[in-house]
Amino acid sequence: xxxxxxxxxxxxxxxxxxDPNATTPTVDxxxxxxxxxxxxxxxxxxxxxVGGAIALEVDSVVEVDxxxxxxxxxxxxxxxxxxxxxxxxxxxxxxxxxxxxGLTTDRAQFQxxxxxxxxxxxxxxLVTPEKTYQNANLVGxxxxxxxxxxxxxxxxxxxxxxxxxxxxxxxxxxxSDNASDQADTGAVQGQTPSTGTTTAASGPNTIxx
Numbered sequence: 001x002x003x004x005x006x007x008x009x010x011x012x013x014x015x016x017x018x019d020p021n022a023t024t025p026t027v028d029x030x031x032x033x034x035x036x037x038x039x040x041x042x043x044x045x046x047x048x049x050v051g052g053a054i055a056l057e058v059d060s061v062v063e064v065d066x067x068x069x070x071x072x073x074x075x076x077x078x079x080x081x082x083x084x085x086x087x088x089x090x091x092x093x094x095x096x097x098x099x100x101x102g103l104t105t106d107r108a109q110f111q112x113x114x115x116x117x118x119x120x121x122x123x124x125x126l127v128t129p130e131k132t133y134q135n136a137n138l139v140g141x142x143x144x145x146x147x148x149x150x151x152x153x154x155x156x157x158x159x160x161x162x163x164x165x166x167x168x169x170x171x172x173x174x175x176s177d178n179a180s181d182q183a184d185t186g187a188v189q190g191q192t193p194s195t196g197t198t199t200a201a202s203g204p205n206t207i208x209x
Contacts, residue, residue: 043129047096047117047158050134055124056098056113062155063097064128091162094126094133100154107154114141114156123163136160 045061048054072084100110117124118138126133140159149155 044127045129046098046127048125048127050123050125052125055117057100057110058098059101060099061096062099063095064126065095065097066092066126066133067094068092091164092133092136093162094136094160096126096158096160098156098158099149100156101150101152107152110154110156111143114143114158124160126160133160133162135163135165137163 045064046054046058047056069090071088071090073086073088074082074084077083100107118141121137123135123137126136137160138158139161140157142157142159144155144157145151145153
């Protein structure tokens, strides 16, 4: 009977009891394929800021799911038929599943960071080796803990949605003053009306006369 499991103490592996005399196995990259080794050292996965910094420290990326739709509105025409027009690109939705282990303080900081990112209005990039999905904001969060994965491992499911950034309209050399941009002319101080000033509400009631 084996008292300790033969599991390496590496990132992404939940904390388990190990033989204190056992050595951590190492990987001999010299015996592996050269292309695979290069990919392992250059590929990036996870959530990054727009400037390229790591936005969320994780042990491993478990899953990335991406979905995008195009909408084609339809309107009815004669004889009960319909016609489609104006194909519109919709914002993409993505799901990033990550795991985090380590000490209790590490996991607590990980959850605090997730909740802070979820409440923020900041935009992030979902980075994969083949493509970077830009301008995403966190819109949902689900944290899973179960005995199968180990009580010391947090699995977080992060929902992301693309944010479309529109350009502000600017007008110049307009023919009408009503079409020009608003201009701030300063604060206007209120004034007390004089005794000779009348309003529509203070005039005589002429209804029925």
